[in-house]
Amino acid sequence: MPEPLPLDLKSALRTTGAVRDFTDEPVSREVIYDILETARHAPSGGNRQGWRVIVVERADLRVRLRDAYLDAWHDYVGHLLAGLVPFSPIASDAERAAAATQRDAAIAKSRPDGFAESLHAVPAMLVVAADLATLAATDRDLARYSIVGGASIYPFVWSILLAARDYGLGGVMTSVATRNEDAVRDILSIPPTWAVAAIVALGHPRRQPTKLTRRSVEDMSRRDTFDGPPLERGASTTD
Numbered sequence: 001m002p003e004p005l006p007l008d009l010k011s012a013l014r015t016t017g018a019v020r021d022f023t024d025e026p027v028s029r030e031v032i033y034d035i036l037e038t039a040r041h042a043p044s045g046g047n048r049q050g051w052r053v054i055v056v057e058r059a060d061l062r063v064r065l066r067d068a069y070l071d072a073w074h075d076y077v078g079h080l081l082a083g084l085v086p087f088s089p090i091a092s093d094a095e096r097a098a099a100a101t102q103r104d105a106a107i108a109k110s111r112p113d114g115f116a117e118s119l120h121a122v123p124a125m126l127v128v129a130a131d132l133a134t135l136a137a138t139d140r141d142l143a144r145y146s147i148v149g150g151a152s153i154y155p156f157v158w159s160i161l162l163a164a165r166d167y168g169l170g171g172v173m174t175s176v177a178t179r180n181e182d183a184v185r186d187i188l189s190i191p192p193t194w195a196v197a198a199i200v201a202l203g204h205p206r207r208q209p210t211k212l213t214r215r216s217v218e219d220m221s222r223r224d225t226f227d228g229p230p231l232e233r234g235a236s237t238t239d
Contacts, residue, residue, distance in 0.1 A: 012165050017212045019170025020115040022203030027124040029055075031167055032202075038166070039159035045152040050134025051197070054127040054188050062120035064187045065127070065177065069199065072179035073116040075099070077106035087179070089145035115201075116176070123203035124171075128157055129190050130197040153197045160200055170205030173198045 032055060044050065056062055079086035081102040084095050091099075110117060119125070135149035157173050164171050177184050178196045190196065221231040 007166060012162055014212065015208070015210055016161055016165045017170075017209035018172040019203075019205040019207075019209070020172050020201065021206045022123055022170070022201075023206055025123065025204045027169065027202055027204075031169075032124055032126070035160060035163040035167070035169075035202075038163040039156055042156035042159040044156065045134070045136045048131075048134040048152065049156075050131035051153055051156050052129045052131070052194065054129065054190075056125040056127060056188070059120070061187055062125060065125070065184065065199070066116075066118075066120040068180040068183040068187065069119050069174075069177040070110075070116045072176045074103055074106040074110070075179060076176055077109060078102035081105055081109075115172075119199075119201065122201040124201070126160065126200040126202070127184070127188060128153070128160075128197045128200060129188075129194045132193050132195055150197070157198050157200060160202075164202050168204065168208075169202050170208055171200055171202040173200050175199075 036053060040049070056065065076086045079088075079099040079102070082095070082098040084091060084099055086099075088095075112118070130149075130153045132149075135152055137146055137149035139146050139148045154173075161171050161173060175196075175198050177199050181196045184190065184196045185192065185194075218230040218232055222228040223231055
């Protein structure tokens with residue numbers, strides 16, 4: 001098993017971007033085990049650790065997952081072609097209808113070497129399922145889209161990507177397949193009380209991102225209220 005690479009925490013946090021293009025070099029079970037051994041220490045609500053990781057190795061299952069993913073991907077791209085954020089919780093009926101009209105155009109843009117089209121061939125494929133019985137979804141009854149339950153699952157998924165980075169691997173977390181959750185459940189025999197949280201693809205990247213484009217702290221933060229002044233470096237707390 002390859003030894004982990006020396007990488008300080010700040011560098012890992014600043015350079016772990018989404019990687020979808022991998023070499024043909026395999027990722028061993030031993031490395032995957034070690035990645036999960038590290039990632040399992042991620043926080044979760046009540047320390048209930050309501051996740052299950054399915055390491056998909058069988059070629060027939062991978063192809064079926066790719067097909068379910070690709071079907072959903074065409075709908076995702078259809079939203080983009082319509083100028084919309086894919087599956088936005090606040091999209092109007094008209095916007096949803098506009099996205100649906102772009103499905104054929106999205107299929108026409110499909111290419112054999114695309115990530116969705118070649119998902120079955122990624123060096124390591126992990127499907128992360130979430131036990132709904134363990135999630136303290138405090139926003140469950142609000143009159144809006146529920147999001148809080150994911151806080152007990154996605155830190156674990158992110159920890160997988162960070163732990164993989166320690167081995168020089170790259171990867172991506174994608175939730176596109178969840179659009180076809182019933183199909184994914186059937187393929188992997190996932191019980192109905194579990195949700196499909198993500199597919200994680202891992203491998204040796206053809207190119208490792210070194211500088212990620214992100215909004216500045218001043219742009220994303222505010223003091224005291226949603227529309228308050230931005231947080232600035234070195235500013236006095238009495239300003």
